Amino acid sequence: MQRMARNSRRNQETRVVVHPPATPEHLRPAPLDPAARGQVASHPYDCMTITCLCPFFLGSINPQGECVLPNGQTLMMAYRKEYRMLTEDERLRYHNAVTMLKPILLSNMPIVLKYTSFQVGQGSGAHSGPGFLPWHREFTKRFEIAIRLIDPSVAVPYWDSVMDSYLPDPRDSIFFSPYFMGETDSFGNVVTGPYAYWSTIDGRTAIIRALAEKGKLFTEGDIGDILSQVQIEQILAYTAPLNGCPYPPTFTAIEYTHSFVHLWVGGHMEPPEMASNDPIFYSHHSFVDFVWELWRQSRQSRWARETVYYAVMRPFNLINRDGLSNLYTDQMYRFAPRPGCTAELPNCGSPYLFCDARGWGGAHCVSKIKLGGVCSGFEGLDACFGGICVMGRCLLGPTPAPFMPQMQMPVPQRVEIARQQAARHFVDCFNRNPCCEQWSRDDECRKNRSYMKKYCMAACGICRPAYNVSNGIAFLRHKI
Template sequence: MYAMSHLTHTKVVRCLAKKLKSDRMAPMVTRKVLTLLSSYLIVQVRNNQIGLDAWCHSAPDDSLRFWCLQLRDMDRMARSSKYFGKVVANKFVNEVKYITKNNPNILRTRLEEGRVVPSLKRTYNTPARTIYECFNLTCVCGFMGGSMRTGRCVLRNGVLLNQAYRKEYRALTDDERNRFHSAMWAVKNSGVYDYFARIHSRFAIATGAHAGPAFVPWHREYLKRLEFALRTVDPSVAMPYWDSTLDSRLPNPGHSVLWTDELLGGSRYGEVRDGAFRGWLLENVKPFRTRIIRRAVGVSSRPINVTSFLTFISSPNVQQLLASPAAQEDCPIPRTWQALELVHGSPHIFVGEDMVFLANSANDPAFFLHHSFVDYIWETWRQGIQPRQNRESEYPRDDSRCSSAAHFAHAPMLPFLPMLNIDGLSNEYTGSLFFFLQTFLKFLELWINKNLLSFLDYLYRYAGRPTCSYNNRNCGSR
């Protein structure tokens, strides 16, 4: 049974159905047997017992097996939901109107009258309608009430708006970390955080969000938008990342300082009642009622290890990062367990409870820190391995054997219309400097203690991963 492909089973079921229709004079017993057999095969396909899922069941560990099967289910639903995206999009539009009506100052959906802010998206020349559609600081500046002076954005309070500088969460200064926590609580209390959690919940399937090569660019755009929401509260804030490779070296990663009361909390099984996000509520998503988020840190799985990280940032081909983890057996791209979307599932399971299931995971703030690191991995590969001229165009070929059509390069990036999946490759997120020039400027700014990269108009950049040694045991944090 496991050796038979999904296509073979589909043909058998269709043949049996045709037989039932044509052979109306067949004995009732024969017809009942055929009916039961066809029903059995359909149930087997749906319950991950044949062909397509044989590869998932061969996973080297339980975490990869679970994540593989979860992505398989999402891929199946995407392939069988021809009109799902349109239906959900219509519901989402109505939801956006409701939230906008109740939070006009937070969502910043309109510019001041007479002000024109251009959007520099590669594909579209229309002005940005909301701050979330911006692709450069010039655009963001207008939505935040600032003005451009000699190429720099000056906010109303006289503070310069620079690109976001994403650091490892534990490498933040106390002031930076407290500002981040305060901004997160502000967007949570305003309803904007739940708005973003709902996006991930409702668009987890039948879009390019999961189970295909659009996974990484979709989440890049998603992270960018929440970061914009945070910066409308505090322009100095950036989305930090959680470098889980630091924890993977511990005998018990669950004992990391990250999960103590001083930082994220939630080291105890169950509801998060300590740390910066104590009492953080999971929004009312069926079948869950509104309640405090739950974790089970370290009960299952482990964080991303250093070997996997080094494999990704040195990979010679884009398919390992923009992977097709739910590919069918006849997909021409070889399947691998070292696909970024598959490996990224291990920290989800490691945190546990609400982080385990994709449609629910964005309710936990740890989700965004984890995905910021996934984006860091991709950006490190782009800057270090991928030729600059290929960064905005190198994307796996459209092939329904490898992923659903929702992952094709020019498919709409729901719900971030009018964006297409290919737009998530834009250099306008992080700049298009040559890698050696950007590296030189980073070393120079460390040498002279000046911020030399802040003049650039791109949206964000990453601080390097903390390094640990015998003489640097705190890894750069206090």
């Protein structure tokens, strides 16, 4: 019996599915269990496959099983790159999608994205225990679906803050410049970049940051400590155990280390109930999810990843075990490798990164430094963006080898970016129960107004959906 079980598991892990050539190898979905959840849903956030998402994008399934969008493009799995590895077009598209989603989150934020509420940020299973990683995996997935409904080509880029931690002062990183996260004034208000002067859920007219006043960024040692753990209890850890808990605190747990980065950014990122006001939150948690996935891939078999933890994942209609599913990275998104370089090829592949091939630690990629920033210890390297390191400061001048920028990249202007993109608006108009249409035909919109107004908005005509509800694709039909 044990031999049959081992053979069955081995066959499950080595099964191969042939895909059409239009889909790149790294974005081809894995084999799908017919009983897997999320193959049909009445709301896009509940989807766990591209096929499920397809009707919400007004797409159609071709004979090869791909989702073809109205513009002829194929809707593929999201591909999460390191933020500084995005192309100019990819970065501007991401900034634009998040900018377009912003007023929706402030004016009509569905419960699926209400991370900023006190009850969810503080009072759910999102923190201080085994639910931390699966909860944030589900939340980030839903945010990614929301921005992809605006621009299907985007994904949530991850922020590998290890590359900033190598700098003498990480606050001088190009990541905190108008190209990416923006800069702050003397009061901590974000005043440049794509997220300048963003209104926040707590009524402020700008995102607040207090860089480097507390905490620390991820280091390569932190990542090594996490990946070296062998027990699941050291990853899905009890970070605030009560007296008598059989699991002692694991101080290398990823939740602890991730919290230090929240503290380092400071401002809105510090309290959990306010953290998602700052877009840096999503890229930070995309990286946390990536590190967790690296551990899962290296330490667990496919079948072992999906066991235990039945606690409810508030406020989602899920349990924590659902967040352990392989479906996330089998069907919905994949991660690009972390940026790397070698002494033989000292190039990180981005104008915003440089390769430091010195020392016993081996070659590694480091974030470039803004003009005027501290570059002590990096003299002679391509450490300064658009300049050169002179007497410990980045000054305007020719960039040394090995990387020579091809062009002078303009500082992105947030207003101009919005004008360049097609005006595709996210419409939060869905039926949240698959029986809504039948109920509306039974006159429940009038008889049961309170429920139907909240959960059957599309069926009752309260709002106008962005998809066709009459073609029989968007909803699973149930007989009541």
